[in-house]
Amino acid sequence: MYWHSVFSPIHTQASGYGAAIEYVLNTKKDEKILEKDEFNKISTQLLSVIEGYKNVYNLDTISNLENNIQRLNFLSNTKLKKKRFKELGIDTNTFENKLWQLRHDSAHGNDSTSSKTFVQLVREIHGFQSLCNRVILKHLNLSNYYYDYYNYSFPINEITKSIEDLEETQELTENNPQ
Structure with missing residues (x-):
């Protein structure tokens, strides 16, 4: 997955890096919120509420609602990802979390390039690659x-330190001297 991402077209690289991160973090393994017995009490009540709407909605709608009740007991992908990062000992910041949108756009065929310059897109891909590198290096x-391939100087950071936009930080410092 990783090497495929490196050599794939720029607009698809984020999905490959994201898949590699998700594989290492094992985010495809569902994690329950409540124990089965506890959740069964809640789901039984929810099923009886849905049952009361049989005369209002068609059978397909009722069936879909009933089937989706079990999914309520699992962490969302976002929360599971955050939990796995924390377990690995890697903190992510707002900027790195924003890079995940790039992954979602790439993986789901959304246009992530129209509002960005080519340089911005390449830098964000390099930021996401750096995040992937952090996960792999820490996991192994x-x-x-x-x-840090996002910043032009390619600084070497501690594995636990998040990626920061050093150019933006420098501009803020220059515009707001203390």
Whole structure:
């Protein structure tokens, strides 16, 4: 997945890096919120409420609602991802969480390029690649440091340190001297 992402077209790379991160973090394994016995009490009540609407909605709608009740007991993908990052010992910041939207756009065929310059898109892909590198390096315990490919100077950061937009930070500092 990783090497396919490196050599794939720029607009598809984020989905490959995202898939690699999700694989390492094991986010496809569902995690229950409540124990089965506890949730069965709630789901039984929910099913009886839905049952009361049999005369209002068609059987397909009722069946879909009943089938979706079991999904209520699982963490959302976003919360599961955050939990897995925390378990791995990697904190993510707002900027890195924003990069996940790039992954979603790429994976689902949404246009993520129209409102960005080519340079912005490449930088964001490099940021997402750096996040992927952090996850792999930390998961395999290969290094305590990673290269930040998002920033032009390619700083070497501690594996637990999030990616920051150093150019934006520098502009803020220059425009707001203390």
